[in-house]
Amino acid sequence: MRVAIYIRVSTNEQVQEGYSIKAQRMKLEAYAVSQGWDIVQYYVDEGLSAKDMNRVELKRMLGSLDKDVFDCVLVYRLDRLTRSVLDLYEMIKLFEKHDVKFKSATEVYDTTTATGRLFVTLIASLAQWERENTGERISFGMEQKAREGKWVSNTPPYGYNKSGLDRLEINPIEAKIIKEMYTLYTSGQSIFGIAKNLNQRKVKSKRDYSWRQGPVRYILNNPVYTGTIRYNYRKNKENYFEIENAVPAIIEKDTFNLVQEIMKKRSGFHPRSATSSYPFSKIAKCARCGKSLSGRQSKITRNEKSYTSYSYYCQNRLLGLCDLPNVSENYLDYQFQKHLSGWDLTEHGDAIVNESLIESEKLKDEYEKELSEIEKRRSKWQYAWANEKISDEDFHQRSREELDREKKIKLELEALYLDSDKSTSISSEELKDISSSWGRLTQAEKKQFIQLSVKEIIINKTNQKRSKDSIIIEDITFN
Structure with a gap:
């Protein structure tokens, strides 16, 4: 057996x-x-x-x-x-x-x-x-403790230490950072800018992590810093309640309310569309620093009418490491189409499609092989653990590492199989006549063609003028 x-x-x-x-x-x-x-x-x-x-x-x-x-x-x-x-x-x-x-x-x-x-x-x-x-007894007990103004979580929020079993006291060093976050935000700094500022100064979070936008936003949204405990914030929201003056306050309520108002106003400035497609993303590179260009959309109002414009920006510019101005997607598309007119894809249309399929199959094989290797290593460690050749702690650490690797590989595999299930939007015949048909393609079809045929496009901008000629494609590398 x-x-x-x-x-x-x-x-x-x-x-x-x-x-x-x-x-x-x-x-x-x-x-x-x-x-x-x-x-x-x-x-x-x-x-x-x-x-x-x-x-x-x-x-x-x-x-x-x-x-x-x-x-x-x-x-x-x-x-x-x-x-x-x-x-x-x-x-x-x-x-x-x-x-x-x-x-x-x-x-x-x-x-x-x-x-x-x-x-x-x-x-x-x-x-x-x-x-x-x-579970009901524990839930009832924790809710009752919260109503009494006691802290029911094991981990105190940033800015506080636990005092005894269920009370909080201010951590002076962290509280200073909390006050600074609120000051920076009310003075015009963005959440991204605050996280960047803290990381540049090597300020660590409660668990010694680097700062991201999520934790900073959570701190700016949390009324605990005004002394108010909230309960059932994420789950059982119908039973949500707050207990004021339950913990020592770090931030004045007026400051907290001002931050909420600013955050609400800013939320409408940069709308995001989940269905937007950027054909040149991951392919376009900055001619000045070599960094990838990322897509961005912004809302413009002219004569009481709103328009959405699409552009690309250098990621290093956000960090102050590059000065490439924003590149309009329409102008970049125009310059790319001019390059298309000089290409002869008569003999290469089939090759582009076939090479993409071959590369996809190779990746699938590699990922499947790696999953098999993970299973083999897991069995070896189980044998070693069962025979007490490695400790429980070592066994669990190795298992967690392999699990993380396994999850990433399965996500990549899922994406590859999903792409395989979809029929190719652009046929080899369309590829051969891409120059004349470019204007009729959808954004998704343009992106598919660029990813199939182009490895890298080096982009520069000669001036700040809003003109097609301000955009230059300095070089194109094909797959």
Whole structure:
């Protein structure tokens, strides 16, 4: 019997109830030995609840059912696998579909009979009731603490330290940075500019991270800095409430309200469109510094009519490292079309399309190979961990690193397969006559052609005038 061992712990269970990863592993291994079974895989979810199936290792285990890796799933107790009756039904159906048995080392039941399934369902129902009941008690207790003005999160917000179990006190060094953020914003600085300013001065966040726009925006939006605790801000918003004067204030309420007004006004200045397409993005390069040009849209009002203009800017310009002015997309498109008239793609139309498809298949093969290598390394570490050649901490660190790598590769693969499923918008025949048909192409079709045929376009701007001739394409490199 080839056995897959599934282990799950949450932080509380590991500390209070003796369900540590090591303890479960030792008992399950001893059980497998007593049955004469071979352990072929370990799946370990650490610090995760069994309220749903959104667990990395559980998903990996269920995904392995199609691969005929094991004949039986062994757990210490049923509640290690799930505390949801519906999820239990789904998993039992999957196990039966792939002829995989399910066994608990401490509970006796048989899922192959109606009585056995009833027994398992009753146990799962009790586990679900216990989880939901405990969750309600904890939620009620935390809400009550919040209404009493106590801090219920483990981590204090930037600008504060925890005082005792549930109180906050001001961190003088961080509070100075908080006040500076508000001052900079009310004096005209952008959220991006504030983050850039802090990073240039090597000011670190609470967890020693660099600053991004999200954390800065969160601080500027959070009323805790005026002394007000908010609860149910993200979840259960219908039960949202605030408790004023619960913590020491760092920012005056008038300043906080002013920041909210400025933020509301600024939000309408730079509209974004999720469907906008920039044909030259990632391809266009700055002639002055070599950095990529990024697309931007802005709203212009003339004679009481609003227009949206599209342009490209050098990314280094935001950092003060380049002086290339904005490049109008219309003018760049005009100059690119002039270059098209000198190209002869009669013989190369098929090649451009075919080379793109070949490159895509090569990438798919490389990604699939890397996923296979990750699985092999994971098995080696599981063997080393099971034989206590590496520590629990080392095992989990390596697993997390491989998981991050696996997620990135799968995202890239998904994008490649998605592109493969879509029919090519531009045929080889259209490519051969691209100069005359350019004006009829959509933005998406133009972008497709540029990405298929061009590797790099070097762009410069001779002056600040709004004219087509101010844009120069200094060089074009083909794929």
